[in-house]
Amino acid sequence: MVVEVRLFASFREGRFKEKELELPEGSSLGDLLAQLEIAQKDAKITIVNGSAVSAEHKLSDHDVIAIFPPIAGG
Amino acid sequence: MAGYAGTFLRINLSTGQIDKESLDLELAAKFIGGRGLASYFLTQEVDPDVEPLDPANKLIVATGPLTGSRAPTGGRYMVVTKSPLSGTIASSNSGGFWGAELKRAGYDFIIIEGKSDKPCYIHINDDTVEIRDAGKYWGKLVGETTDLLLEDTGDPKARVLTIGPAGEKLSLLAAIMNDKYRAAGRSGVGAVMGSKNLKAIVARGTGKLKPAREDECKSVVKNALKKIRENDVTSKGLPTYGTSVLVNVINESGIYPTNNFQESYFPTADKTSGETLAEKYLVRNVACFACPIACGRYSKVGEVEGEGPEYETIWSYGASCGVDDLEAIIKANNWCNEYGLDTISAGATIACAMELCQKGLVDPDEIDGPALEFGSGEAIVEWTRKMGESEGFGAKLALGSARLAEQYGAPELSMSVKKLELPAYDVRGIQGHGLQSATSNRGGCHVRGYLIAPEIIGLPEKLDPLSLEGKAVWVKIFQDLTAVIDSLGLCLFTSFALGADDYRDMFNAIAGQDLTTESLLQAGDRIWNLERMFNLNAGVGPEQDKLPRRLLAEPISSGPCKGHVHRLPELLPEYYKERGWDEKGLPTEEKLAQLEIA
Ligand code: SF4
Numbered sequence: 001m002v003v004e005v006r007l008f009a010s011f012r013e014g015r016f017k018e019k020e021l022e023l024p025e026g027s028s029l030g031d032l033l034a035q036l037e038i039a040q041k042d043a044k045i046t047i048v049n050g051s052a053v054s055a056e057h058k059l060s061d062h063d064v065i066a067i068f069p070p071i072a073g074g
Numbered sequence: 075m076a077g078y079a080g081t082f083l084r085i086n087l088s089t090g091q092i093d094k095e096s097l098d099l100e101l102a103a104k105f106i107g108g109r110g111l112a113s114y115f116l117t118q119e120v121d122p123d124v125e126p127l128d129p130a131n132k133l134i135v136a137t138g139p140l141t142g143s144r145a146p147t148g149g150r151y152m153v154v155t156k157s158p159l160s161g162t163i164a165s166s167n168s169g170g171f172w173g174a175e176l177k178r179a180g181y182d183f184i185i186i187e188g189k190s191d192k193p194c195y196i197h198i199n200d201d202t203v204e205i206r207d208a209g210k211y212w213g214k215l216v217g218e219t220t221d222l223l224l225e226d227t228g229d230p231k232a233r234v235l236t237i238g239p240a241g242e243k244l245s246l247l248a249a250i251m252n253d254k255y256r257a258a259g260r261s262g263v264g265a266v267m268g269s270k271n272l273k274a275i276v277a278r279g280t281g282k283l284k285p286a287r288e289d290e291c292k293s294v295v296k297n298a299l300k301k302i303r304e305n306d307v308t309s310k311g312l313p314t315y316g317t318s319v320l321v322n323v324i325n326e327s328g329i330y331p332t333n334n335f336q337e338s339y340f341p342t343a344d345k346t347s348g349e350t351l352a353e354k355y356l357v358r359n360v361a362c363f364a365c366p367i368a369c370g371r372y373s374k375v376g377e378v379e380g381e382g383p384e385y386e387t388i389w390s391y392g393a394s395c396g397v398d399d400l401e402a403i404i405k406a407n408n409w410c411n412e413y414g415l416d417t418i419s420a421g422a423t424i425a426c427a428m429e430l431c432q433k434g435l436v437d438p439d440e441i442d443g444p445a446l447e448f449g450s451g452e453a454i455v456e457w458t459r460k461m462g463e464s465e466g467f468g469a470k471l472a473l474g475s476a477r478l479a480e481q482y483g484a485p486e487l488s489m490s491v492k493k494l495e496l497p498a499y500d501v502r503g504i505q506g507h508g509l510q511s512a513t514s515n516r517g518g519c520h521v522r523g524y525l526i527a528p529e530i531i532g533l534p535e536k537l538d539p540l541s542l543e544g545k546a547v548w549v550k551i552f553q554d555l556t557a558v559i560d561s562l563g564l565c566l567f568t569s570f571a572l573g574a575d576d577y578r579d580m581f582n583a584i585a586g587q588d589l590t591t592e593s594l595l596q597a598g599d600r601i602w603n604l605e606r607m608f609n610l611n612a613g614v615g616p617e618q619d620k621l622p623r624r625l626l627a628e629p630i631s632s633g634p635c636k637g638h639v640h641r642l643p644e645l646l647p648e649y650y651k652e653r654g655w656d657e658k659g660l661p662t663e664e665k666l667a668q669l670e671i672a
Contacts, residue, residue, distance in 0.1 A: 006322075006326065008319075008322045008323070008326075008347075008349065009311065009314070009315055009319055009322075009348070009349060010310070010314065012349065017344070044306070044531075044532060045323055045530075045531065045532065047323075047326045047327060047634075049634055050326065050327060050328040050633065050634015050635060051634065052327070052530075052532070052536065052539075066322070066323075066326035068322070068323055069306070069310070069311065070305075070306035070307050070310065070311050071307060071311035071312075071315065071319045071320065071323065071531070072307045072311060072312065072319075072320065072527065072531045072533065072567075072570050073312070073316070073317030073318060073319055073320030073348070073369075073384075073385040074317055074320065074385060074386070074520060074521065074524055074526065074566070074567070
């Protein structure tokens with residue numbers, strides 16, 4: 001399956017901003033994080049198609065995935 | 075009197091009388107200080123029916139017991155008055171260095187009464203307090219006023235709080251600025267200052283503030299600093315990218331209001347994000363007094379440079395106006411700093427005007443400047459300047475979106491609560507935050523209980539933003555704790571790393587108190603109810619605990635939160651109950667007696 005991955009803040013350093021990635025069927029968000037070499041504990045906000053999900057979440061074809069380190073503002 | 079200076083100033087600008095009064099320590103501890111104590115004095119001394127711009131309204135500028143102390147971020151002050159924008163109690167908070175300077179001069183707060191017959195400023199140099207002529211500074215922008223005052227008073231270490239031309243011209247969106255770039259921004263407090271012909275307050279203090287319990291203070295401050303250093307948000311996220319790192323999170327969550335809340339996702343938001351700001355325009359980070367976080371940004375575009383823009387400003391001038399030109403946003407932010415305008419309300423009012431024009435409700439001949447069209451960078455910059463000057467159609471904008479939309483026959487297009495423009499979150503996708511926005515005592519505001527922390531960021535724990543369960547309880551606790559933090563004189567951003575116990579420990583050690591966490595939070599509840607009572611007596615009742623119709627009745631049209639509306643009617647009864655109010659939303663006599671404010 002093909003998913004769209006968007007990285008933010010410090011995760012962009014040495015990686016990318018936005019990219020389409022091919023993943024094996026049945027991959028979870030955790031699998032994607034491992035592939036990107038991002039520790040699960042560092043990926044504080046993970047959003048798939050607008051909803052916050054955890055590492056166990058199973059991904060589907062055409063998912064849009066946004067991954068953030070710990071950040072806040074206001 | 076540790077923690078507190080023990081003295082406050084009462085300055086009557088009509089008579090020129092300056093009094094120094096002693097602070098009742100027991101009373102101070104009951105309302106903590108800052109926002110709480112100033113609200114107490116306002117409710118005691120000002121008729122809630124007063125016309126906000128009448129000399130009978132008072133302007134209270136107040137520090138908290140931790141202002142000027144070693145507590146991290148202890149540099150804040152609050153401005154409390156009756157708001158000319160919303161008719162509610164106003165309490166606007168600001169950082170920088172001015173608050174700590176006032177405290178070091180020996181004063182907890184200043185109650186400003188009456189109206190000077192000509193422009194004046196107040197000069198405070200430790201024990202010497204004078205009212206001086208400000209004819210020379212009237213009409214000048216904030217940056218120039220600050221520089222001139224520092225030059226003329228001959229003390230470069232003094233700190234300047236001032237209004238810009240917007241406050242002088244009584245714009246209902248006028249802020250009070252300090253240290254050039256920091257703003258007590260919301261609720262039109264700058265207009266109240268302008269209505270008194272008061273241009274500035276210069277403060278210089280050389281006193282030393284000692285904590286009541288030295289050893290205990292050292293250890294609790296050390297502990298708080300350690301938590302701030304070890305917390306990823308306060309030690310990495312905020313220092314590296316500033317508040318605007320939130321742009322992408324909120325946008326990706328599908329709750330980033332776009333084109334005056336007509337959409338909730340802004341496809342090119344990243345062009346205006348904290349990441350882009352850091353990459354292209356950031357000169358350096360900036361910190362307020364005693365702040366280890368340093369979330370402030372100093373940015374530069376060509377000739378225009380200064381602090382900001384913050385997340386809320388990037389939104390109000392950005393997505394809210396459909397603009398993805400960060401340079402234009404930086405320039406509009408700069409005009410707000412110079413004219414002394416609230417960036418949230420100013421940007422959101424331009425967005426409202428853009429929708430009024432889009433719907434053909436404004437005669438194009440009236441628009442004496444760039445077309446008010448969504449997406450126009452030129453429009454946001456020039457209309458902010460015109461708003462600051464109250465020039466042409468800009469004079470209408472300067473009164474805020476509620477009055478503007480009303481005048482053009484479409485009040486529902488003002489995205490405000492109690493006439494205060496809502497900030498950068500589409501609450502149709504964040505139920506708890508929507509409840510807090512509807513019930514905030516100063517109107518559409520995000521810093522009376524920042525439910526974005528649990529609902530989106532996951533701090534202190536992750537809540538489902540669309541669920542209603544338990545939200546009323548969370549809102550009450552956040553509102554009460556925020557009232558405590560504001561009253562102590564600390565920055566709300568510490569709450570990403572600290573909890574109620576940490577605030578209790580610092581207050582007890584520095585002010586020599588022995589409060590439990592429960593009694594500290596009860597003080598927050600007391601302050602909340604006090605503010606609510608002022609509003610009720612001012613005629614702003616529970617019928618104003620509402621959200622704009624669009625958020626209640628029109629589902630989000632696209633993006634990740636498509637189909638959702640805010641479910642306020644389901645949440646309000648539970649919230650009133652949680653607060654101990656009756657089903658109409660009125661504080662009961664028992665509740666007020668229990669809080670000792672009956
Ligand atoms: S966190 Fe930011 S706003 Fe708060 S005190 Fe520090 S620099 Fe100022």
